[in-house]
Every structure is written in C-alpha cells, then in structure tokens.
Amino acid sequence: MIRTHTHLPAWTAVQPTGGAPVERAAIDSRYTWNLEMIFPDAAAWEDSFAVIEGDLPGLASRQGSLADGPAVLLETIEAIHTTQRELEKVMVYASLKSDEDTRIAENLERKGRAGTLAVAFNEAVSWFESELLEVSPDMLDDFIDREPRLELYRHFFDNIQRERAHTLPVEQEALLASAGLMARGAAQVFSAWDNADLKLGAITDEDGKTVTLTKARYYKFIKSPNRRVRQEAFEAFLDGYGALSNTLAANMDANVKNHVFFADARRHESTLTASLHPDAVPPEVYHALLDAVASNRATIHRYTELKRRVLGLDSLREYDLAVPLFPDGEFKFTYDEACPVLLEAFAPLGDEYVQTVKRGLDEGWVDVHENAGKRGGGYSNGVYDTPPYILLNWADQLGDTFTLAHELGHSMHSWLTVHNQPYVYGDYPIFTAEVASTFNELLLMDHLLKRSDDPRRKLYMLDYHLSQINNTVFRQAMFAEFELRMHEMGEQGRTLTAPTLNELYEGLLKDSWGPGVEFDPDRSPRTWMRVPHFYYNYYVYQYSTAYSAAVALSRRVLQGGEQEREQYMDILRSGCSRYSVATVMLGGVDLTTPQPMQDVFSLFGSLIDQVEDLLPQ
Secondary structure, three states: OOEOOOOOOOOOOOOOOOOOOOOHHHOOHHHOOOHHHOOOOHHHHHHHHHHHHHHHHHHHOOOOOHHHOHHHHHHHHHHHHHHHHHHHHHHHHHHHHHHHOOOOHHHHHHHHHHHHHHHHHHHHHOOHHHHHHOOOHHHHHHHHHHOHHHHHHHHHHHHHHOOHHHOOOHHHHHHHHHHHHHHOHHHHHHHHHHHHHOOOOEEEOOOOOEEEOOHHHHHHHOOOOOHHHHHHHHHHHHHHHHOOHHHHHHHHHHHHHHHHHHHHHOOOOOHHHHHHHHHOOOHHHHHHHHHHHHOOHHHHHHHHHHHHHHHOOOOEEHHHOOOOOOHHHOOOOOHHHHHHHHHHHOHHHOHHHHHHHHHHHHOOOEEOOOOOOOOOOOEEEEOOOOOOEEEOOOOOOHHHHHHHHHHHHHHHHHHHHHOOOOHHHOOOOHHHHHHHHHHHHHHHHHHHHHHOOOHHHHHHHHHHHHHHHHHHHHHHHHHHHHHHHHHHHHHOOOOOOHHHHHHHHHHHHHHHHOOOEEOOOOOHHHHHHHOHHHHOOOOOHHHHHHHHHHHHHHHHHHHOOHHHHHHHHHHHHOOOOOOHHHHHHOOOOOOOOOHHHHHHHHHHHHHHHHHHHHOOO
C-alpha cells in the first residue's frame, strides 16, 4: 500500500551547470527532502524494523480465527493494519534514502532488508483474504450488526468478496500461483532483449558524424529539424525490431495465450473483463473510449494536415509526426521561478489547496536537483503516515515544470486522501491517480497560455499541448484497440504471427492518422513490436481515460464555480473508499459514456483553431 505525495522548497541552491553532477553534500539543504519527518535517524528505523519482525509470528498465528466472531475479526484487521502502516514507513524511508545516492552500500542494504521484511509480512498474512472469502456474506452482515465498528470496513469486505466468483478451490489456487511464475516469461524475454540485446546500428547525425543509435537517442533524433536524420533514425530503429519479427510475434502469441488461460481459469467472460475486474471498471469504459476515437478521427486528420502545412512538406511521413512545429518559441523556468507560477496556476482549486502545496514546498517534501549517484527521472512517493515526497532532477527545461505540476497532483491527491480517509481507504488505484496528476498539468497549460502575450511562445505551448494530447490520448487509444483486437484473436484460438499482427497494426495506423500521412509499408507495421506495455495486459487504455477525465473535470472547474471545485476535491478526498468509475462520477464525469472523450476532441479542435489564428495568413 505504498502511496504517492508532494513537495517544493524555495530560495537558491547549488545547481549543476554542466560536466559531472555535483556531490549531494554540495546542494543546499533547502533543495533536498527532509526524511527526518519519517525517522529522525537510522537507529529509529532499526527500532521500527525490529518491532515489525516481532509482530509477524502473532499475525500468522491468527489464521483460522476470522469466523470466531466480530470482535476477533476487528482485532485481526486492526493488528494487520497497524503492522502494515509501520512497514510502509520502513519501506518508503529505505527507498527514498537509497535513491538519494545509489552508490552508498548502506542505503542499498537497508532497501534490500526492507524488501525482505515485506515478503515476510506478506507470508505472515497471506491467509487473510482467502479465509475471509470463506466467511459468508450473511455472516459478515451479522458481524457488522453486532459490532458497529466493522461498518467502516463494508466496502473493504465487498472488494474482497467480489473475488468469490473467480476464486478456485485451494488446490487449484496453488496450481495457478505456481503457473504465475511461468506466466511472466514472455514479458521477461521481451524486456531482456529490448533492454540488453537489441542492436540498432548507426546513423549520421545533424553534424555529419556517425553515431550508434540507442533508444534514448532515437527519441531525440525523431524530433530533429533535419528530415534526413529523422528518416535514418526511424528506419534503423524499426529495422532493429524487424530483424526478430517472427520471434517477437511468437513471444506476443505466448503472452496473449497466457492472458487467455488465466481469464478462462478464473471464469471471466473475456481477457478484457478479467483485466478490468481488479479495479471494478466496467467494459463500457473501454468501448466508450474506442467508439469516441473512431467517430472523431477527422479531428486527428486535421492535426496531421496542420503539421504538414507548418513543416512545409508535400507529404507527411510517419517520421515527421513527432517533430516540434514552433521551436523558436521555446522557453523555460528555473525551479525558483516555477514554484510561484505553479501556485498561481493552482488557484482555481482554492486557497487551502494552494497553501498546502506551498507548505510542502517550504517544509522539505521535494528533492530538486541532480547529484552524483541520484536516481534519475521523477516521482511522487509517500505512505499514509509520511509526507508525500517528490523526487526531481531539475534541468531548467519547460518539461521540468510540467513534471513538477504532475507530481504535485499525485502528492496532493495523497495528502487529501490521507486527511479525509481512514487507513483502510487511504490509497487509490492508477485509474484515478493519473486523473489528479494530468489535471494539474492542464491547469498549468491553461495558466501559461492566458498569461502569455508573445505569439511565438503561445504557438510553442499550443504545439506542446497538441502533441501531449496526441501521444497520451489518441496514440494510446490506438494501442488499446490493437490490444483488444489482438486478444480477441487469441480468444478465438488463432495463432498470432508477424504478418497477422503487422496487418492489424497497419490498418489501425492508417485509420488513426488518415490519408494525409504516408507510411513505410515495410517498417511502419512493425511498431507494435517495440511497445512494452502490450505485455502489461490492457494497461494503456488508462492513459486515455485518465486524460479524458482530467480534461472534462478541469473544464468544469475552470468554467464553473465553488460547486464544481468541491466536486473535484471530493474525488481527491475519496481514496479507495469507492470503485474508480464511481469516484470519477463524483465530479460529474461518466466514463462509461463517450462524452469525456468528446470533451478531449473539443479541446483538441480549439487548440488547432488557436494555432491557425496565430499563423501568418
């Protein structure tokens, strides 16, 4: 039950100016997070670790007691949660401390010990859900009537009881658990090849130098203003995957058959319903997404035509889709400049929200700058009894400001959940987590567009926004349709081959981007081969649904008043006390209908209008 959180400091600090990253000790403490709010020192962490170890035998000994009466059930839940809360603190402290400088052996050892302790805890309480399923719903209702304090756990019980229809006898469950080790095989094979063994050859860069292509360099070169460089990178990149096309297709076939097997074994109607079941997401949400995209493709085609015109091309090729249209308008903020901008951008969420963010920035929630050994990227991470910490590696790019807005969305979601829900509902699923983070990015974009009078800067931001929607919503929706069709083939007993998957993907490419884009008949259909998310089992649709929900909710808040703001805040306060779709419904957005996606297309069309109005006639 690890959860996410926030932070932003202020003032000035030592910042990397090029060359090797500075050592952590050289960075002003006002720009580093304060982990003493979790444990004052390593000794306190050790004391907590020892207490948890001592609790585990007692938790394991409670097995077989849940049906003994309501008092025993309540005591057991509270005992498990008390230990779990302390374990979460131990784990998050060890993780954050390790990420400060991954070279320090003591931190790595502490993180490893925390992971081992978590495994021991899971083993000690592994019996709980299975045993609770043996308690009939009628008996649970009777327990709640006799012990009113159990009423708090009604949704918690319901969420476990939903598994009753999909839980097998003990022996079969044990067999499926063993099969689970093999089930990860296809994903592990792809990951090993994609990250370790993939060879992409060499290309000639913008300066005429021969460079070895890597995945990181590909994402740079595909945005190059030099079309030759884009084309060479595109061709070399997909040739690398195409060299193993039949092997990758066989691996994907095994992956899909794995999903079909487990869906059938657990008596689900389909692989789709099986994958949506854990978050209680109705299939209508998935189909509403695909239907809305299918009926609005003309708007996407309008976007590709805009790109062709601005780039001055006779025809748009696939390797032209990612290039920025207005690089001359690029701008950026330092961290100290970004913080007040974000506070202004979040104003529509009310004074309490803004002041809490400011408090986090001032009280050591954020680790801002890169240092030697520090983990890369950015995240928000915290648990019920800690602040919601944020890790950044600030590089004074505009994307850093959007990353901070994004992570603050997660952190404030966590903060509001923790301060409005009991521990049992103090978490939330990815389905709603990405709504909160994307919402804050949309507020920032709206604020930056409104405060800018520079046409070049506005065009840069509009293009940034269009690209973000295109990649996060439309492209992921195309992936989601590919994933669904691929699994439907598997459910029909068909073998997935490279020609079959290439044909399916090529058709979706042409439908999605329209007749204005020319595709390489040999390389473009191979793009499915490089998407690791296809091994995650219907994961990508959540990017599109979360973004569409965030767009609909942000429009309501920005165009509405206190009622709309409070409805959105109710979403952030809900944690996991409701199922995901019902939680989003608190804000007046129904994800089982196409309307949220219609709102995205409406926004997308208005952004194109604004670009066209600013372009020279």
